Amino acid sequence: MTPAARRALDAASALFYDRGIHAVGVDLIAAEAGVTKKTLYDRFGSKEQIVVEYLAARDERWQAFLAPYVEAATTPRARILAVFDASRDWADAFSVKGCSMVNAHAEISDPAHPAYRLITGQKAWMLALFTGLARDLAPRRAARLGRTLMLLHEGALVAHGLGIFPDAIDHARDEAAALLGAAFHDASAAAEGKRG
Numbered sequence: 516m517t518p519a520a521r522r523a524l525d526a527a528s529a530l531f532y533d534r535g536i537h538a539v540g541v542d543l544i545a546a547e548a549g550v551t552k553k554t555l556y557d558r559f560g561s562k563e564q565i566v567v568e569y570l571a572a573r574d575e576r577w578q579a580f581l582a583p584y585v586e587a588a589t590t591p592r593a594r595i596l597a598v599f600d601a602s603r604d605w606a607d608a609f610s611v612k613g614c615s616m617v618n619a620h621a622e623i624s625d626p627a628h629p630a631y632r633l634i635t636g637q638k639a640w641m642l643a644l645f646t647g648l649a650r651d652l653a654p655r656r657a658a659r660l661g662r663t664l665m666l667l668h669e670g671a672l673v674a675h676g677l678g679i680f681p682d683a684i685d686h687a688r689d690e691a692a693a694l695l696g697a698a699f700h701d702a703s704a705a706a707e708g709k710r711g
Contacts, residue, residue: 520558523548591651599688613676653698
């Protein structure tokens, strides 16, 4: 990516997140980045493609941010809770207005939009992550546990973004910890019953 294209994507990313995708036009992106509209269209082709690249870059940054949290955790339970810890720290640093994917979906609900698949794909990735981590803790209940963890996580992101109550992500983490305690207990009891 050329320096001008990088400036344009950085400007678009900040504007889309702060003001909303529909509220930001190509003229404003060009002005903020100090580039011409021609440069934008030469590099990206359309505003829709700028949106796609904004969301893809944000998701890539999130996954890179999350990885060390999960990798540093030493137990299945700790790895799951590490996702909530990473989300809290990410939200404090980069997402004061809530999840960029949720916010984008509020504006882009048409499956034909090129960003739609990216938005829903990111949430599918999160569900797969939670389900995979849950499998290490309670293999028989992994799918159900993964969905429940995803609901806690996503609800916390929305509550955080709306400022409904303080420490929403920490609250969701506490609820996840209680859920995991029950799931581990149930899995252990089932295993014990099989041995008996």
